[in-house]
Amino acid sequence: MPPLKDDTGTTTGAAPPGERRTVIQWRRTLGAQRRGTRGRRQHALLRVRDDIPAAWRIGLMAAGLATPILLWLLISSGSSGDLIVPSPAETWQGAMRLHDDGVLLGDFWASSRRILIGYTISMAIAIVLGLGMGTFRSVEAFLEPPTGFMRYIPATALVPLMLFWLGIDETPKITLIVLGSVFFNLLMVADVARAVPREIINASYTLGAGRLTVLRRVVLPHSLPGIIDVARINLAAAWSILVVAELLAAEEGLAFRIVRAQRFRQIDEMFAILIIFGIIGVVSDLALRALRRRAAPWARA
Amino acid sequence: MSLTIVRPEKLEIEGLVKTFPGSRRRPAVTAIDGIDLRVSAGELVCIVGASGCGKSTLLNVVGGLEPADAGRVEIDGEAVVGPGADRGMVFQGYSLFPWKTVAENIAFGLETARVPRAERRERVDELIAIMGLAAWADRIPRELSGGMRQRVAIARALAPRPDILLLDEPFGALDAQTKRVMRDFLLGVWRDIGTTILMVTHDVEEAVYLAGRVYVLTSHPGRVAAEVPVPLPADRGPAITRDPLFLDLRDHVQDILIDQVRV
Ligand SMILES: Nc1ncnc2c1ncn2[C@@H]1O[C@H](COP(=O)(O)OP(=O)(O)OP(=O)(O)O)[C@@H](O)[C@H]1O
Numbered sequence: 001m002p003p004l005k006d007d008t009g010t011t012t013g014a015a016p017p018g019e020r021r022t023v024i025q026w027r028r029t030l031g032a033q034r035r036g037t038r039g040r041r042q043h044a045l046l047r048v049r050d051d052i053p054a055a056w057r058i059g060l061m062a063a064g065l066a067t068p069i070l071l072w073l074l075i076s077s078g079s080s081g082d083l084i085v086p087s088p089a090e091t092w093q094g095a096m097r098l099h100d101d102g103v104l105l106g107d108f109w110a111s112s113r114r115i116l117i118g119y120t121i122s123m124a125i126a127i128v129l130g131l132g133m134g135t136f137r138s139v140e141a142f143l144e145p146p147t148g149f150m151r152y153i154p155a156t157a158l159v160p161l162m163l164f165w166l167g168i169d170e171t172p173k174i175t176l177i178v179l180g181s182v183f184f185n186l187l188m189v190a191d192v193a194r195a196v197p198r199e200i201i202n203a204s205y206t207l208g209a210g211r212l213t214v215l216r217r218v219v220l221p222h223s224l225p226g227i228i229d230v231a232r233i234n235l236a237a238a239w240s241i242l243v244v245a246e247l248l249a250a251e252e253g254l255a256f257r258i259v260r261a262q263r264f265r266q267i268d269e270m271f272a273i274l275i276i277f278g279i280i281g282v283v284s285d286l287a288l289r290a291l292r293r294r295a296a297p298w299a300r301a
Numbered sequence: 302m303s304l305t306i307v308r309p310e311k312l313e314i315e316g317l318v319k320t321f322p323g324s325r326r327r328p329a330v331t332a333i334d335g336i337d338l339r340v341s342a343g344e345l346v347c348i349v350g351a352s353g354c355g356k357s358t359l360l361n362v363v364g365g366l367e368p369a370d371a372g373r374v375e376i377d378g379e380a381v382v383g384p385g386a387d388r389g390m391v392f393q394g395y396s397l398f399p400w401k402t403v404a405e406n407i408a409f410g411l412e413t414a415r416v417p418r419a420e421r422r423e424r425v426d427e428l429i430a431i432m433g434l435a436a437w438a439d440r441i442p443r444e445l446s447g448g449m450r451q452r453v454a455i456a457r458a459l460a461p462r463p464d465i466l467l468l469d470e471p472f473g474a475l476d477a478q479t480k481r482v483m484r485d486f487l488l489g490v491w492r493d494i495g496t497t498i499l500m501v502t503h504d505v506e507e508a509v510y511l512a513g514r515v516y517v518l519t520s521h522p523g524r525v526a527a528e529v530p531v532p533l534p535a536d537r538g539p540a541i542t543r544d545p546l547f548l549d550l551r552d553h554v555q556d557i558l559i560d561q562v563r564v
């Protein structure tokens with residue numbers, strides 16, 4: 001007969017005659033528990049990974065957006081002397097002035113174009129080499145040491161060298177964007193490719209697929225959502241390196257405009273550009289998320 | 302007594318040994334230590350054995366996914382040196398392409414074989430009908446139940462018309478009811494298509510229900526402990542589970558297996 005438990009949690013049970021039996025005394029050790037209930041109640045807003053009510057979500061997001069703006073208003077209203085913080089209204093006027101001067105769109109386009117070209121090259125290299133690296137141990141063995149090494153050389157440290165070698169036109173800036181992001185992209189795409197389940201690859205082999213077919217028709221589509229995530233995450237790094245390059249040598253571009261504004265002590269314009277950087281980031285992030293949803297609806301984020 | 306027909310061997314395994322190399326900290330694991338096994342054309346053979354006795358390893362070697370360390374593995378007298386579409390496999394875990402629909406999953410093996418589009422559609426539709434998946438053809442695996450997923454996996458493996466179908470505990474993750482439905486379903490497919498099947502399971506009743514012969518493996522390392530013929534009629538149904546012969550065979554295989562587990 002199995003031992004029975006009484007209310008206090010003491011194990012009882014008739015031992016068969018002639019058999020000695022240890023009876024284990026055990027007590028409830030559960031701490032915070034009210035009488036008359038079982039388990040611990042969890043607050044609706046603080047459950048690990050659970051969804052929260054939609055109204056709360058929207059409200060919290062609005063509050064998260066409003067708080068820094070309020071702080072900004074507060075600080076700018078109290079700023080004086082050397083530490084000038086332009087108010088949102090002044091920042092808007094700064095942006096309008098840049099626009100009326102006819103430079104804002106040009107700067108936006110110049111910087112975006114560099115990112116677009118440079119980051120596309122970077123992702124193309126990363127996808128080709130990264131998928132190879134994550135799929136074939138031989139490619140991995142060959143590429144892992146140099147990428148691991150190059151990844152730790154800060155791309156910003158290469159700016160003077162690139163300007164020295166390649167001049168001050170578009171080439172060094174695009175090269176820097178590539179150098180500054182390709183090693184991160186490469187290693188992360190390789191990780192994404194490594195995550196393709198072995199059984200799916202084996203299944204493809206037993207369905208007559210060769211290695212190239214597996215790479216193109218199995219590893220690539222399975223990795224697609226992960227690759228888009230990688231692109232999304234490292235895009236910020238590409239912008240950082242572009243800004244450094246533009247600060248040192250450029251005729252146009254958003255970061256170049258910041259240096260100009262500094263020279264003429266137009267802090268409102270500097271602020272306007274910073275906000276524009278933020279907006280570009282949010283928009284490209286949302287765009288890449290939408291692309292992921294469209295391109296790989298099977299993989300919910 | 303039924304007439305014994307001498308059929309050509311579809312699969313022949315002799316003296317198969319498979320050892321996974323160890324390292325400084327882990328000793329090497331001999332998963333399979335000398336297995337002899339034959340499957341005739343059109344036969345349905347089951348392998349039962351305790352967990353970890355090398356059943357999946359055996360199928361992977363036959364599938365050409367793992368090299369053997371010693372021994373002979375031949376399909377129609379030809380040595381297995383790598384994977385190919387002539388040996389359809391259904392894996393223990395979940396191995397459908399998650400981004401492809403049911404129809405696209407099934408079509409994969411036909412695309413790699415460059416079957417023309419029209420014929421491809423025809424054969425996929427035919428398999429979808431056989432598998433009872435018509436209503437689900439355009440769904441992706443995430444939207445299917447476990448039983449449906451395994452039916453898709455079986456259909457996908459059958460699509461290139463393999464010489465032999467290798468099934469690794471295809472119903473292992475299903476509940477008891479679905480399992481019963483699926484095994485009748487598999488018997489039906491086997492009778493209709495007339496393919497050769499080698500199936501691994503740890504469910505003794507399932508093995509006796511399905512197979513014409515059952516191989517019982519020793520546990521760790523895997524060897525053949527017994528080869529049990531199942532002289533039950535080929536057109537079996539749920540009623541057979543009450544047949545005394547079925548029950549005897551089941552208990553017999555169960556006893557051999559329990560002797561293996563108790564070491
Ligand atoms: N890649 C591997 N590397 C090292 N050891 C392995 C590897 N694959 C399997 N083994 C070992 O080989 C033995 C047999 O494994 P296998 O997966 O074939 O067992 P199985 O009979 O299929 O078990 P189950 O019924 O649980 O699926 C196990 O001891 C396992 O630890």
Ligand SMILES: [Mg+2]
Nearest residue numbers: 356357358393
């Ligand atoms: Mg297994």
